Amino acid sequence: MILFKNAIIHTVSSTGTIKGDLLIKDGKIVEIGENVSHPDARVIDAGGLHIYPGLIDIHTHLGIYEENAGWAGADGNEYSEPVTPHLRALDAINPDDPAFFDAYANGITTVNIFPGSANIIGGLGVAVKTYGKKLKDRIVKEPSGLKMAFGENPKRVYSSKNILPSTRLGNAAVARKALLEAFNYYKKNENSKNDPRKFKLNLEAIKGVFEGKYPARIHSHRADDIITAWRIMNEFDLKFAIEHCTEGHLIADFIGEKKIPCALGPSISTKIKQELKNITFKTAKALYDNDVLFAFITDAPVIPIYTLPLEAALAVREGLPEDEAIKAMTINAARILGVDNRLGSIEKGKDADITITDTSILDPLHRVIYTVIDGEIVFDLKKYGKVVI
Amino acid sequence: MVIQNARILDFSNKKVVEGDIEITEGRIKRIAKGLKGNKIIDANGLFLMYGMIDPHTFLGIAEDGVGYREFDLNETSDIITPQMLPSYAIHPEDPAIKESASWGITTAIVMPGFSNIIAGAGTIIKTHGKSINDLFIKEPCCIKVNLTRTPIAYHQKDKLRTKMYAYAVLRKKLEETREYMKKSEKKRDNSKEDMKLLSMVLKGEIPLLVHVHRRDDIERVIALKEEFGFSLILSGCEEAHLIPSLLKEHNIPCILGPLMRADKDPETRNTTFRTCKVLEDHGVKFALSHAQSENPVKLLRFLAMYAHKAGLSKWGALKAIAQTGYEIFGLNDMGNIEEGKIANIVAFDKDPMDWKSKVVWTMIEGEIVQRGEI
Numbered sequence: 053m054i055l056f057k058n059a060i061i062h063t064v065s066s067t068g069t070i071k072g073d074l075l076i077k078d079g080k081i082v083e084i085g086e087n088v089s090h091p092d093a094r095v096i097d098a099g100g101l102h103i104y105p106g107l108i109d110i111h112t113h114l115g116i117y118e119e120n121a122g123w124a125g126a127d128g129n130e131y132s133e134p135v136t137p138h139l140r141a142l143d144a145i146n147p148d149d150p151a152f153f154d155a156y157a158n159g160i161t162t163v164n165i166f167p168g169s170a171n172i173i174g175g176l177g178v179a180v181k182t183y184g185k186k187l188k189d190r191i192v193k194e195p196s197g198l199k200m201a202f203g204e205n206p207k208r209v210y211s212s213k214n215i216l217p218s219t220r221l222g223n224a225a226v227a228r229k230a231l232l233e234a235f236n237y238y239k240k241n242e243n244s245k246n247d248p249r250k251f252k253l254n255l256e257a258i259k260g261v262f263e264g265k266y267p268a269r270i271h272s273h274r275a276d277d278i279i280t281a282w283r284i285m286n287e288f289d290l291k292f293a294i295e296h297c298t299e300g301h302l303i304a305d306f307i308g309e310k311k312i313p314c315a316l317g318p319s320i321s322t323k324i325k326q327e328l329k330n331i332t333f334k335t336a337k338a339l340y341d342n343d344v345l346f347a348f349i350t351d352a353p354v355i356p357i358y359t360l361p362l363e364a365a366l367a368v369r370e371g372l373p374e375d376e377a378i379k380a381m382t383i384n385a386a387r388i389l390g391v392d393n394r395l396g397s398i399e400k401g402k403d404a405d406i407t408i409t410d411t412s413i414l415d416p417l418h419r420v421i422y423t424v425i426d427g428e429i430v431f432d433l434k435k436y437g438k439v440v441i
Numbered sequence: 442m443v444i445q446n447a448r449i450l451d452f453s454n455k456k457v458v459e460g461d462i463e464i465t466e467g468r469i470k471r472i473a474k475g476l477k478g479n480k481i482i483d484a485n486g487l488f489l490m491y492g493m494i495d496p497h498t499f500l501g502i503a504e505d506g507v508g509y510r511e512f513d514l515n516e517t518s519d520i521i522t523p524q525m526l527p528s529y530a531i532h533p534e535d536p537a538i539k540e541s542a543s544w545g546i547t548t549a550i551v552m553p554g555f556s557n558i559i560a561g562a563g564t565i566i567k568t569h570g571k572s573i574n575d576l577f578i579k580e581p582c583c584i585k586v587n588l589t590r591t592p593i594a595y596h597q598k599d600k601l602r603t604k605m606y607a608y609a610v611l612r613k614k615l616e617e618t619r620e621y622m623k624k625s626e627k628k629r630d631n632s633k634e635d636m637k638l639l640s641m642v643l644k645g646e647i648p649l650l651v652h653v654h655r656r657d658d659i660e661r662v663i664a665l666k667e668e669f670g671f672s673l674i675l676s677g678c679e680e681a682h683l684i685p686s687l688l689k690e691h692n693i694p695c696i697l698g699p700l701m702r703a704d705k706d707p708e709t710r711n712t713t714f715r716t717c718k719v720l721e722d723h724g725v726k727f728a729l730s731h732a733q734s735e736n737p738v739k740l741l742r743f744l745a746m747y748a749h750k751a752g753l754s755k756w757g758a759l760k761a762i763a764q765t766g767y768e769i770f771g772l773n774d775m776g777n778i779e780e781g782k783i784a785n786i787v788a789f790d791k792d793p794m795d796w797k798s799k800v801v802w803t804m805i806e807g808e809i810v811q812r813g814e815i
Contacts (some may be wrong), residue, residue: 119703120710151703204508322505322737323537329506353703357733363742375713416746416796441714441751 053077055090057268059098059408063398064105064383072101075403079427084398101421104378104413105397106405107162107361109177111269111315111349114152114163115145117211119353125149127338129168131176134210134217136229137257139175141165142194150165153359155182158358159407159420162192162385162395169201169295170209170273172217172226176257177269179389181405183430185425192391197293198261201271202280203222204327206293224280234258263266266390267272267291269315273298273327282310293388297346299330301338308342313388316380317349322351338366339374347385348377358441365414379413442807443478444786450490450793452764452777455756467806471780482809486767487801490759490793491778492547492785493741494766496696497650497676497732500538500566501531501576505737512533515556520592520600521614524634525561526550526758528573528580537738538576542568543811545787545800548578548767548775552585552732555593555652559614560585562638563650566772567785569810582751582770583674584642586611588658590708608661615669618643621801648672650696652732654708656680663691674769676732678711681700682719689723694769697761701744715798717761718752729765739814746794755794 073088116126127144165353169172176195186192208277211218211310292315366376386396404427421429461476499522514531553561562581676696745758767776784807791798
């Protein structure tokens with residue numbers, strides 16, 4: 053049981069930001085307010101410090117594109133065929149990837165991990181806490197979503213093998229064919245128990261999207277690729293979110309009207325592909341102005357996991373309100389993952405995942421003083437002795 | 442022309458000075474209070490810093506937004522290509538050049554990419570101009586060598602498998618250059634552009650810039666410098682903090698970076714912004730760069746903020762993006778707002794280490810070329 057006293061608590065809830073105390077017990081948040089006390093609590097003076105909900109990055113490849121491991125640790129993309137829905141990120145995660153330490157030492161307490169974007173349907177994601185003794189205890193949601201991809205990546209990978217899809221037309225055709233097969237399979241099995249003789253592992257993975265258990269999460273940079281994603285998902289009446297959303301500002305009104313959630317970023321990227329040419333730090337503000345539910349992502353290790361708050365800061369410099377920027381690393385992320393009952397804000401009963409900094413987390417000069425996951429202090433700057441960047 | 446009411450960041454004295462700047466023929470003529478002129482720019486309290494330099498970029502040769510198939514970055518047809526001159530590929534309309542200028546980077550060094558043992562020459566450019574003639578400052582400013590495992594990754598199918606071979610190939614080429622230099626001028630084959638460029642290195646006219654990651658490679662390259670007697674700049678240098686005394690002893694400048702990288706590569710596993718503080722403490726000269734990273738050149742100032750967060754002094758951080766890079770390449774008339782320097786000046790609305798500060802205008806050679814971040 054830990055009691056943090058006299059902090060600036062950004063609850064990211066209707067309570068707003070308050071000056072006060074925070075009590076955590078048995079891995080949960082127990083009390084927030086002024087003059088909180090408990091005889092058994094370890095009291096930590098957090099005077100002048102900022103407390104935030106633990107940050108969440110809903111689109112990473114931690115553990116499957118391992119840091120420092122080269123070819124041996126690269127398990128992100130199964131390049132052998134373009135439709136592989138039955139792959140699970142969970143089956144490749146190395147919990148010893150040092151990137152998880154980089155994450156929690158910088159206040160990121162939950163990450164969603166996806167297969168890469170080489171395939172039209174890449175596989176199933178998993179959301180995990182960044183610290184914990186056993187991987188199975190760290191799982192927040194599995195599967196967390198079905199990763200799909202449109203645009204240049206699948207086209208580039210499979211045109212080099214001279215097989216379908218080698219064009220954007222091919223991308224859409226491959227996606228629609230796979231979804232149609234899954235739809236037929238889902239309809240056939242809707243009212244009956246699965247006949248093990250007819251059980252199809254790949255279609256089962258897509259079936260979860262038809263059943264509404266998890267959304268499709270579709271990598272799309274260009275505006276027309278975003279619209280392709282919507283048209284196909286709309287055809288099958290499926291829930292989905294857009295990943296990267298690089299040209300989101302060009303069609304922010306459309307995205308708002310259709311209520312499409314977006315995993316936005318990383319914006320601190322060179323325009324190395326043609327589909328990135330309109331990348332800008334202004335997209336977040338445009339999405340906010342159109343009431344889009346969005347969260348920032350790093351796509352780590354594409355850019356380092358510790359730059360998640362920098363993504364938010366650069367959007368604030370372009371007019372996004374600071375509160376909204378914090379939401380887009382916490383509660384919005386939890387909502388897109390469907391775990392906002394447990395994570396994403398500092399409210400009674402939620403998981404005690406918190407980040408404590410010496411100044412605004414948006415300021416690149418901030419230092420993380422403590423990170424708490426499931427009620428346990430997992431990073432203590434004084435003990436570790438140096439910032440982890 | 443006079444810029445009035447400025448807050449001037451003076452790197453030499455590590456302080457902010459209030460005053461006016463007189464500029465004549467693209468150079469800073471005088472800094473004082475109460476200066477008058479026929480053309481006035483009222484800075485109205487803006488923070489003025491010297492224009493930033495990124496000393497290792499691919500601006501104009503790995504153009505933004507066109508896709509890698511259009512890049513003129515890596516001449517993968519061979520592993521030794523010293524005769525590659527970026528001025529023959531730099532596209533002045535690369536949007537990244539203009540964007541970099543608008544974020545306060547006035548000078549950049551463009552190098553060929555990372556696929557070859559000897560990649561080619563470095564080219565110093567300004568970030569403003571319609572043609573390469575406008576952009577051009579100097580070429581060759583160095584010859585770039587890459588002794589990381591990246592060239593091996595590019596050429597392992599046919600030309601190169603191990604670092605042993607990479608070093609052997611490089612040493613052989615330097616030996617050949619020595620032989621070439623021994624010949625009388627009449628007997629030299631005048632068509633050998635590669636020999637001519639490498640002779641410049643061995644004569645000490647231009648430095649050899651060597652991209653390395655690991656500490657052991659830093660040691661090897663310094664031994665190579667001793668053997669062949671060239672002037673050395675190290676680039677990449679992610680393990681410099683593990684060997685700072687050697688760097689100081691041999692007075693080797695480092696272009697650090699990219700540091701903002703979560704690499705999948707075992708060679709760069711010790712990458713950290715803390716390197717900057719270690720080098721500062723040991724008096725090793727270093728500049729920050731975005732080289733070969735996923736981040737745009739325009740975010741150079743944010744690298745300085747991260748370095749400061751990891752212990753580098755504030756003035757050390759600013760100098761690492763707006764002064765040391767010039768020093769390393771001998772650009773002695775650039776690198777601080779002081780009398781006699783070329784008038785490359787960036788105006789910020791707040792202290793440039795404040796994350797909310799923005800560039801208001803960028804001046805190159807006395808002319809305002811951009812107004813606000815793009």
